Amino acid sequence: MARLHAQPICVASALAIPMLVLAQPAWLTLSGVGPSWAVLWLLPWALVDGPISGAIAGAAIALVLDGLGVDGLTQLPALVLLGWWWGRLGRRGRPIQRSLNLGLLAWIGAMVVGVSLWLQLRLVQGLDAPLLQHWAWHLCLTQAVITGLLAPMLSSWQLLVWRRRSRA
Amino acid sequence: MAASQWPAGPRWRGGRRLWPWLALFVVLALVRWSKGAGFVDAYALLSRPFWPGSAQKEWLQSAGTLEQKAQLELLRQDNARLRDLLELNRGSGDGQVAAAVISRNAAAWWQQLELGQGASAGLASGDAVIGPGGLIGRVQSVTPTTARVKLLTAPGSKVGVWVPRTRQHALLVGVGTARPQLRFIDKDIKARPGDLVSTSPASTLLPPNLPVAVIQSLNSRAVPAPKGVVQLIAAPEAVDWVQVQTR
Known part of the structure; x- marks a missing residue:
């Protein structure tokens, strides 16, 4: 079985x-x-390649994306946690492949990333204006909805291709 | 008794002959009173086909524009000389670099722009970025060919501004939304919605007297100091090209 990270x-x-x-x-x-x-x-990657690979991939992506951001905010803890969790879900029980399941997992993932960034703004940078709260929740929910809607189309296709390659 | 030389008849016949002259006199008096308005209007209507062509009008307009440009340049030079005397920041005018926006994240956790010009074009961290109409942010970091701009709307962005009409200083704080918050330093504010917000004329970090925003609403009862919400003049989500004021 060829692991994804070896390809x-x-x-x-x-x-x-x-x-x-x-x-x-x-x-x-x-x-x-x-x-x-x-x-x-990250969702299909971790589901196919397991928790360790998922956590490492999450950390790697987070480092790159943090470099693209202005400064002061990081996605690292959220993406490592999600990579580990999704990897464990992929290893246990029946394989996850239904559109609704993928959409729900992606929705939860985007919410976790959004809430972690919001907490950093609030706790680390000390920003707590009412307008900022409104904007942050709007951004969190909107990003989660669009991510959850796109996951059944994009992630299920990636999952299909990567499962085939990992079995080859 | 000899016959009269005047035609005989009732007295009203003479008045009947006279009234056209009286009417003419009244009309002429009206023309005089209106300073010949009717005649001028009639003349304008009749002579319209023979008016000077648009070429001369454009020539006059371009001459007016040139005159305004020359006056602006003279005032700019005068302003720069006076600012030098006062040892203030030189301000706008020289050292502007045009840059294309190659990536835009105006509605994300990181509210920033990526520009297609970098350190090789003279850009440096802290440079002011000007959109059409006013300031939109400051350069956060540069690579040789790109520059990252932190927008004024980004959470945590803080820029010192002032209201020129009332000459009061304030802090423009980004709260993520398209409308940043204005935090006044004085408790007694005279600003009102509709006032222009610009960079301070004594600013050393940003070009002075640069338009930034217009006050949209004010809360004068806010604690510890009055607050307001402003609308940026240049909308970052619609900007394709910007000017970077290099230092």
């Missing part, structure tokens, strides 16, 4: 994440808010 083409697919974050296609946004591309890529 260069699968690892190289992660390069699409920073490119998509920078490009932010306007036709894939919900009221101007784009999906969490990291969550959409």
